Amino acid sequence: MSLLDIRNLSVDFATSTGTFRAVDSVDLSVDAGDLHAIVGESGSGKSVSMLAAMGLLPWTATITADTLAFDGRDLRDLSPRARRRIIGKDMSMIFQEPMSSLNPCFTVGFQIKEALRQHLDLDRKQRHARAIELFEMVGIPAPEKRLSAFPHQLSGGMNQRVMIAMAIACKPRLLIADEPTTALDVTIQAQILDLLTGLQAETGMALILITHDMGVVAETARRVSVQYAGQKVEEQEVASLFSDPHHPYTAALLAALPERATERRLPTIPGVVPGQHDRPEGCLFSPRCKFADERCRTVPPPVQPPAIGLARCHYPLNVPEEADAI
Known part of the structure; x- marks a missing residue:
């Protein structure tokens, strides 16, 4: 049984001009100890789909799913009290912007101890010792001194480490990292990624890494989902995805990597991700796809079998001969 099982998840937001579908029929299955990446451009629904699973979307969002379960428990029907026992303890999330996620009015030590107080049966002395241990785990120097610092007194990389410490404080079974290296310099990015993958390997927790950086995916993940609009x-194993992408969008993303460029100018994907009022009737990628024909523009594409990477496409690329024969 999968640790996180999502089937046919859709999220609609109410707007002044109607509704906007931010997530459309997404499936995701993550096993215990797995390291799964979700990639795509801004606006592809990566963060929203995971926030839906965490129950952290605003009241303007309408969430529907055939299955939305964690460790066999249906997340759709949980009471607020029951959800609070899971979220922050067994399921945890590192948010994209630490400076907007940490409370500027409280010290980072108070905030991490508050998470421990809510979920674990520890007294004040034990919470203090655990906070120091966590800061040491994430590589924060002089941890006892840093506990009394406010977020604005720490660097962006240090605040990101604080967020990671808070997320792993209760030893979660699933950790969702939402673009954990955004706005950090390259050296700090590498340190944060090494920290996350090291913790994942050490504790055996499942890790979902949300990113738009294909280089990060290649270095860290075992399996990757590609989202668009x-x-x-x-969805494929990482090695297979990089060697044989089946969806034209995935192929275009990989072709834009500098290390794959064969000419002086990097190839680009023309156009933009469709919004609320310009979504095509057929394939959502058809206005930007060089292979699209009338069928693509008017008929929603099928989801191909696993042998063809579950590609949502009428004309998948790099189809294996055995799959073609089927």
Whole structure:
């Protein structure tokens, strides 16, 4: 049984002009100890789909799913009290912007101890010792001194480490990292990624890494989902995805990597991700796809079998001969 099981997840937001579908029929299955990446451009629904699983979307969001379960428990029908026993303890999340996620009015030590107080049966002395231990785990120097610092007194990389410490404080079974290296310099990015993958290997927790950086995916993940305009358009093992992408969008993303460029000018994907009022009738990628024809523009594409990377495409690329024969 999968640790996190999501089937046919959709999220609609109410707007002044109607509703906007931010996540459209997404499936995701993550096993215990797995390291799964979700990639795609801004606006592809990566963060929203995970916030839906965490129950952290605002009241303007309408969430529907055939299955939305953690460790066999249906997350759709949980009471607020029951959800609080899971979220922050067994399921935890590192948010994209630490400076907007940490409370500027309280010290980082108070905030991490508050998470421990809510979920673990520890007295004040034990919470203090655990906070120091966590800061040491994430590489924060002089941890006892840093506990009394406010977020604005720490650097961006240090605040990101504080967020990671808070997220792993209760030894979660699933950790969702939402673009944990955004706005950090390259050296700190590498340190944060090494920290996350090291913790994942050491504790055996499942890790979902949300990113738009294909280089990060290649170095860290075992399996990757590619999202576009709220839909999952492909899912493969990392090595297979980089060697044989099946969806034209995935192929275009990989072609834009500097290390794969064969000419002086990097190839680009023309156009933009469709919004609320310009979504095509057929394939959502068709206005930007060089392979698209009338069928692509008017008929929603099917989801191909696993042998073709679950590609949501009428004309998948790099189809294996055995799959073609089927």
